[in-house]
Amino acid sequence: xxxxxxxxxxxxxxxxxxxxxxxxxxxxxxxxxxxxxxxxxxxxxxxxxxxxxxxxxxxxxxxxxxxxxxxxxxxxxxxxxxxxxxxxxxxxxxxxxxxxxxxxxxxxxxxxxxxxxxxxxxxxxxxxxxxxxxxxxxxxxxxxxxxxxxxxxxxxxxxxxxxxxxxxxxxxxxxxxxxxxxxxxxxxxxxxxxxxxxxxxxxxxxxxxxxxxxxxxxxxxxxxxxxxxxxxxxxxxxxxxxxxxxxxxxxxxxxxxxxxxxxxxxxxxxxxxxxxxxxxxxxxxxxxxxxxxxxxxxxxxxxxxxxxxxxxxxxxxxxxxxxxxxxxxxxxxxxxxxxxxxxxxxxxxxxxxxxxxxxxxxxxxx
Numbered sequence: 306x307x308x309x310x311x312x313x314x315x316x317x318x319x320x321x322x323x324x325x326x327x328x329x330x331x332x333x334x335x336x337x338x339x340x341x342x343x344x345x346x347x348x349x350x351x352x353x354x355x356x357x358x359x360x361x362x363x364x365x366x367x368x369x370x371x372x373x374x375x376x377x378x379x380x381x382x383x384x385x386x387x388x389x390x391x392x393x394x395x396x397x398x399x400x401x402x403x404x405x406x407x408x409x410x411x412x413x414x415x416x417x418x419x420x421x422x423x424x425x426x427x428x429x430x431x432x433x434x435x436x437x438x439x440x441x442x443x444x445x446x447x448x449x450x451x452x453x454x455x456x457x458x459x460x461x462x463x464x465x466x467x468x469x470x471x472x473x474x475x476x477x478x479x480x481x482x483x484x485x486x487x488x489x490x491x492x493x494x495x496x497x498x499x500x501x502x503x504x505x506x507x508x509x510x511x512x513x514x515x516x517x518x519x520x521x522x523x524x525x526x527x528x529x530x531x532x533x534x535x536x537x538x539x540x541x542x543x544x545x546x547x548x549x550x551x552x553x554x555x556x557x558x559x560x561x562x563x564x565x566x567x568x569x570x571x572x573x574x575x576x577x578x579x580x581x582x583x584x585x586x587x588x589x590x591x592x593x594x595x596x597x598x599x600x601x602x603x604x605x606x607x608x609x610x611x612x613x614x615x616x617x618x619x620x621x622x623x624x625x626x627x628x629x630x631x632x633x634x635x636x637x638x639x640x641x642x643x644x645x646x647x648x649x650x651x652x653x654x655x656x657x658x659x660x661x662x663x664x665x666x667x668x669x670x671x
């Protein structure tokens with residue numbers, strides 16, 4: 306494509322800078338100002354169509370302009386961040402702009418980001434993601450991709466494919482965090498680095514004893530591995546990932562789980578309990594619930610009004626899609642990452658989280 310063709314398809318720089326922006330006072334939203342929250346509710350109920358996957362693809366035809374407009378060339382990186390790179394495995398399937406905004410919120414030139422898109426995703430989504438990663442040297446698409454189905458091993462395999470690629474990278478990353486496309490950080494990169502360093506090599510994830518027996522029994526797990534359950538999301542040390550990649554015990558366990566239901570919810574929770582693994586959570590250690598682990602704040606409808614305040618937006622399959630009125634609580638709940646956001650449900654929540662984190666990045670300095 307010629308420079309002339311590129312400039313014809315790519316909008317002016319100022320138009321890119323104002324993408325996703327609504328006339329809202331995010332400080333007032335954080336302070337729970339009733340008038341501003343009412344404005345956010347009106348915006349939510351208008352169901353304003355967000356920018357399309359195709360618009361992201363068109364913008365990334367001119368990478369220098371896109372990088373300048375989205376601020377990737379102006380990310381302040383401290384020595385602490387440079388010396389402690391983080392790896393990300395991101396399994397995504399829709400909302401290309403939401404994926405870009407997630408990367409932007411956790412972006413550091415020192416980090417490395419593997420994006421695995423679902424092979425059954427629409428072509429316009431894949432093209433947008435491919436255009437986006439082409440513009441950033443430390444963001445790449447997994448070299449092997451899966452057709453991902455909920456509650457099947459393909460969900461785990463998507464992360465494993467990214468793990469293989471990340472281990473081959475020249476970046477000496479210290480921890481691996483896995484994400485989905487509707488996650489969002491509640492901490493800046495500098496704050497995440499500080500938190501990870503305080504883990505001192507330990508792993509952080511939910512790991513509890515099973516509450517229910519399996520509907521259909523199979524042979525016991527190999528190597529007398531005790532079963533624990535948790536979630537698909539984890540924060541794991543590089544040493545643990547290297548162990549898992551080379552250990553016969555871990556590989557045998559992964560093979561054993563292939564035909565189990567929702568393997569992503571017991572694989573990681575069980576592997577970290579194996580005696581002697583790097584960052585081990587001892588079997589004798591008390592259960593680590595999703596509220597105790599800082600890995601992911603996810604509001605389930607049946608726990609609202611007991612473990613956390615009620616959802617102010619709507620639920621999808623029992624999970625809260627956060628509304629703007631929850632921003633104050635989210636940023637003070639102690640967790641590092643949230644799930645879920647949806648640009649078509651409450652776009653103000655995303656905008657205000659972006660603005661507040663950007664302000665915190667600026668105040669922290671380098």
